[in-house]
Amino acid sequence: MIKIQPGQTRIGWIGTGVMGGPMASHLARAGYALAVYNRTRAKAEALLDGGAVWAESPQQLAERSDVIFTMVGFPQDVREVILGPEGVVRGLAPGAVLVDMTTSEPALAEEIGRACEAKGGFALDAPVSGGDVGARNAALSIMVGGAAEVVEALMPLFRCLGQKIGYHGVSGAGQHAKMCNQILIASTMIGVVESLLYACRAGLDPARVIESIGSGAAGSWSINNLGPRIIRGDFSPGFYVDHFIKDMGIALAEAQRMGIVLPGLALAYQLYLSVRALGHGRSGTHALMLALKNMCNMRVGS
Amino acid sequence: MIKIQPGQTRIGWIGTGVMGGPMASHLARAGYALAVYNRTRAKAEALLDGGAVWAESPQQLAERSDVIFTMVGFPQDVREVILGPEGVVRGLAPGAVLVDMTTSEPALAEEIGRACEAKGGFALDAPVSGGDVGARNAALSIMVGGAAEVVEALMPLFRCLGQKIGYHGVSGAGQHAKMCNQILIASTMIGVVESLLYACRAGLDPARVIESIGSGAAGSWSINNLGPRIIRGDFSPGFYVDHFIKDMGIALAEAQRMGIVLPGLALAYQLYLSVRALGHGRSGTHALMLALKNMCNMRVGS
Numbered sequence: 001m002i003k004i005q006p007g008q009t010r011i012g013w014i015g016t017g018v019m020g021g022p023m024a025s026h027l028a029r030a031g032y033a034l035a036v037y038n039r040t041r042a043k044a045e046a047l048l049d050g051g052a053v054w055a056e057s058p059q060q061l062a063e064r065s066d067v068i069f070t071m072v073g074f075p076q077d078v079r080e081v082i083l084g085p086e087g088v089v090r091g092l093a094p095g096a097v098l099v100d101m102t103t104s105e106p107a108l109a110e111e112i113g114r115a116c117e118a119k120g121g122f123a124l125d126a127p128v129s130g131g132d133v134g135a136r137n138a139a140l141s142i143m144v145g146g147a148a149e150v151v152e153a154l155m156p157l158f159r160c161l162g163q164k165i166g167y168h169g170v171s172g173a174g175q176h177a178k179m180c181n182q183i184l185i186a187s188t189m190i191g192v193v194e195s196l197l198y199a200c201r202a203g204l205d206p207a208r209v210i211e212s213i214g215s216g217a218a219g220s221w222s223i224n225n226l227g228p229r230i231i232r233g234d235f236s237p238g239f240y241v242d243h244f245i246k247d248m249g250i251a252l253a254e255a256q257r258m259g260i261v262l263p264g265l266a267l268a269y270q271l272y273l274s275v276r277a278l279g280h281g282r283s284g285t286h287a288l289m290l291a292l293k294n295m296c297n298m299r300v301g302s
Numbered sequence: 303m304i305k306i307q308p309g310q311t312r313i314g315w316i317g318t319g320v321m322g323g324p325m326a327s328h329l330a331r332a333g334y335a336l337a338v339y340n341r342t343r344a345k346a347e348a349l350l351d352g353g354a355v356w357a358e359s360p361q362q363l364a365e366r367s368d369v370i371f372t373m374v375g376f377p378q379d380v381r382e383v384i385l386g387p388e389g390v391v392r393g394l395a396p397g398a399v400l401v402d403m404t405t406s407e408p409a410l411a412e413e414i415g416r417a418c419e420a421k422g423g424f425a426l427d428a429p430v431s432g433g434d435v436g437a438r439n440a441a442l443s444i445m446v447g448g449a450a451e452v453v454e455a456l457m458p459l460f461r462c463l464g465q466k467i468g469y470h471g472v473s474g475a476g477q478h479a480k481m482c483n484q485i486l487i488a489s490t491m492i493g494v495v496e497s498l499l500y501a502c503r504a505g506l507d508p509a510r511v512i513e514s515i516g517s518g519a520a521g522s523w524s525i526n527n528l529g530p531r532i533i534r535g536d537f538s539p540g541f542y543v544d545h546f547i548k549d550m551g552i553a554l555a556e557a558q559r560m561g562i563v564l565p566g567l568a569l570a571y572q573l574y575l576s577v578r579a580l581g582h583g584r585s586g587t588h589a590l591m592l593a594l595k596n597m598c599n600m601r602v603g604s
Contacts, residue, residue, distance in 0.1 A: 106504070129518045143514050166514035168506050176504040180511045184497040184520040190566035191489030195482045198553065201560045202408070202478040204470050209482045212468035216431045216443050217541075218486040220522035239519075251500065258503045261597040264492035267569055295563040 001149055002066060002097055002122075004156045006031030011157070012065030013037075014058055014081050014088070015102070016044040019128070020071035022136045023101070026160045028052060037061045037081075039072075058082070062091030062098075067157065071101045074246055078104045082112055094120030097150055099157075101142075103127040103243075105250050106172035106179070109145060113171030122150045125171060127178035128162060131239055139163045143181070145173030179251040185222065185285070186248055186268035192222045193289040196230055197296070206231050226286040238284030241275050248272065303451055304368060304399055306458045308333030313459075314367030315339075316360055316383050316390070317404070318346040321430070322373035324438045325403070328462045330354060339363045339383075341374075360384070364393030364400075369459065373403045376548055380406045384414055396422030399452055401459075403444075405429040405545075407552050408474035408481070411447060415473030424452045427473060429480035430464060433541055441465045445483070447475030481553040487524065487587070488550055488570035494524045495591040498532055499598070508533050528588040540586030543577050550574065 002009075009032055013024040016038040024047055028034045034052040038044040041054070048054055055061035058081045062068050068088050070081055078100055082088045088098055089112075098116050100109065100123070109125035116123035124146035134140040140162035144151050151158075151167050158165045168177040195213075199206040207228065214224045226238070248269045255262045274291040275283070278300060283290075290300045304311075311334055315326040318340045326349055330336045336354040340346040343356070350356055357363035360383045364370050370390050372383055380402055384390045390400055391414075400418050402411065402425070411427035418425035426448035436442040442464035446453050453460075453469050460467045470479040497515075501508040509530065516526045528540070550571045557564045576593040577585070580602060585592075592602045 129515065129520065131519065134518075141514055141518050164514065164517070166510055168510060168514070173504070173506060176501070176506055177511050177514055179504070180497045180501045180506070181515040181518070181520045183500055184493045184515060184522075184525060187489045187493030187496065187566065188520065188522055191486045191493075194489065194564045194566050195486040197562055198485055198557060198560075198564065199478070199482045201562050202475070202481075202556070204475060204478055204482070208468055208470060209479050212443055212445050212466065212470070212479055213431065213483040213486060215466070216436075216483070217433065217523050217527075218431065218483045218490065220486075220490055220524075221519050222522075223486060225519075254504070255500060258500075259598065260499055260503050261594065262496045262500065263569055263573070263597075264489065264496050264566070267565055271565070292563065295565075296561065 001153050002095055004154060010035070010064060010066045012055065012061040012068040014061060014068065015071035016047055017071070018132045019135045021046065023071060023161050024052070024069070025050065026138050027157065030160045035061050035064055057086040058088045059086045059091035062088040062096070063093070065096065067097045067099065067154065069099045069101055073102070075104045075108055075250070078102050078108060083115060089115045089119060092116060092119045092121040096121045097154060098123045099126050099154065101126050101128055103178050103247050104175060106175040106254060109172040109175050113146065122147060123171060124150060124154065125174040126158070127174055129178065129181050130162070141166065143168055143174045143177035145169055145175065146171050176254070179247070179254060182244070182247040183251055183262065183265050187264035188220050188222050189285055189288050190264070190268055190271065192220070192227055192286070193230065193292050195223070196227060197289065197292050230286050230289050235280065235283040235287040235290065237282070238286065240281070241272055241283055241285060241287055242281040244285050245269070245272050245276060303455050304397055306456060312337070312366060312368045314357065314363040314370040316363060316371065317373035318349055319373070320434045321437045323348065325373060325463050326354070326371070327352065328440050329459065332462045337363050337366055359388040360386070360390045361388045361393035364390040364398070365395070367398065369399045369401065369456065371401045371403060375404070377406045377410055377552070380404050380410060385417060391417045391421060394418060394421045394423040398423045399456060400425045401428050401456065402426070403428050403430055405480050405549050406477060408477040408556060411474040411477050415448065424449060425473060426452060426456065427476040428460070429476055431480065431483050432464070443468065445470055445476045445479035447471055447477065448473050478556070481549070481556060484546070484549040485553055485564065485567050489566040490522050490524050491587055491590050492566070492570055492573065494522070494529055494588070495532065495594050497525070498529060498591065499594050532588050532591050537582065537585040537589040537592070539584070540588065542583070543574055543585055543587060543589055544583040546587050547571070547574050547578060
């Protein structure tokens with residue numbers, strides 16, 4: 001089994017955006033030799049300036065790495081950089097480990113697991129919650145699926161990236177745990193925006209309402225952190241509506257496959273499609289308020 | 303304006319159940335002379351043993367009280383004990399204050415306010431959150447509507463009952479704030495049970511999932527406090543499904559009156575009707591899980 005040591009273990013990082021960039025930098029700072037690949041090279045410049053080596057393709061990156069992390073956008077991106085013609089699996093060395101941290105499909109995680117095993121390597125799925133702030137502060141919650149001994153071996157790396165590392169089982173289990181997170185957020189957010197909409201329409205001061213209800217049985221991270229932003233009309237992300245729609249779509253497909261009924265998630269999905277139709281795909285998830293207001297024929301800010 | 307002083311101010315308390323009983327006892331312990339009335343006298347015995355005086359009707363209770371609290375079940379109970387033929391208003395002295403702490407209809411609170419004013423008295427609506435535990439520990443959040451100077455005058459009494467006293471505006475505003483609380487809980491609870499249902503069906507350990515997601519952006523009081531009970535199959539209340547259905551019904555009627563659309567609340571209401579149809583009206587609100595399981599044709603515990 002791979003042994004992780006700063007200065008010796010060679011790390012490859014694919015996807016250096018708003019999440020992946022700061023995450024990779026934590027590993028570089030911890031003393032790991034870093035190779036990077038990104039679709040847009042410009043977004044990797046900060047890491048390259050810090051001493052990371054550029055790789056011309058995911059395959060080349062894998063050839064020179066003991067552990068390869070991927071943190072990209074959508075499942076099709078995951079498929080391309082890992083299973084594609086110049087993907088990670090082509091270059092994966094025996095004993096090397098691929099860690100996909102993108103929020104993606106559980107079934108794809110299983111497929112990637114099998115592909116890596118066929119090359120004598122290993123794969124973990126390890127999506128995160130905590131957003132860009134959590135990525136910058138190394139305060140992410142990381143939900144991991146894959147072989148337990150591989151997860152254990154990679155703990156020194158995970159501890160550079162997050163505060164809470166949860167092991168959830170075989171390949172795909174990390175993705176499933178992340179789906180639980182997104183399902184929970186989806187309906188919680190409906191409650192937040194409906195509560196604040198009611199407060200405003202009833203003539204209450206919504207900030208006072210949050211003060212009264214935010215720390216009791218109705219309380220949530222969403223009402224206390226996003227509620228005030230909703231009141232101010234500040235719908236900047238946070239977490240993009242477009243990405244949340246992707247995640248909910250995965251969860252709904254999985255739920256259908258597993259034969260379970262999730263009416264709240266189905267409603268949230270439809271309401272978020274309305275948020276996107278209103279031109280707010282790149283706003284934060286709390287822009288759900290705008291879909292509700294629009295349904296009430298109330299003025300929707302831009 | 304009324305001046306509150308232990309040993310001098312005479313308190314009347316109507317409704318000595320699981321909430322009202324301990325709340326009234328806090329006032330008695332603080333040194334206020336207490337008269338009590340309850341539909342079932344047996345439930346007032348503890349207070350009577352402690353020195354409270356029994357009143358034969360809400361009217362009689364009001365005649366001997368400076369401040370009258372009501373904490374009963376449903377809006378029709380509020381209407382009967384306050385506006386009924388032997389109700390509080392009949393006995394209300396000029397300058398006396400009625401405080402309805404039942405979660406009830408905002409429009410009824412306004413009507414009660416006008417009726418009390420017509421007798422030279424005052425009315426506040428002051429529903430609470432925090433449940434029986436909050437009532438016993440005097441840790442309630444109290445949401446108050448009515449004249450600001452009356453609220454201010456009664457603060458010594460409110461501080462005996464709760465930790466957080468929020469003033470939300472004119473008569474009915476306390477009830478509206480409580481509706482915001484219930485609206486927020488309704489959809490949050492949907493998120494909780496759907497998330498845990500998904501976790502179980504995906505083969506995850508739901509306790510580990512809560513550990514991974516409960517303290518981040520998906521976190522809520524509900525997932526962290528009721529989630530573990532749901533996992534254990536412990537659906538004891540907490541807060542009764544029957545009462546929650548009452549509250550959601552009020553909120554939906556108010557929303558319709560105000561011309562706002564609350565699809566999440568409407569969904570929650572229907573799902574909770576299913577919980578009741580399954581025989582769990584006297585279970586806790588987290589029994590929502592049973593309606594979901596039933597919809598999935600999964601075994602529903604008794």
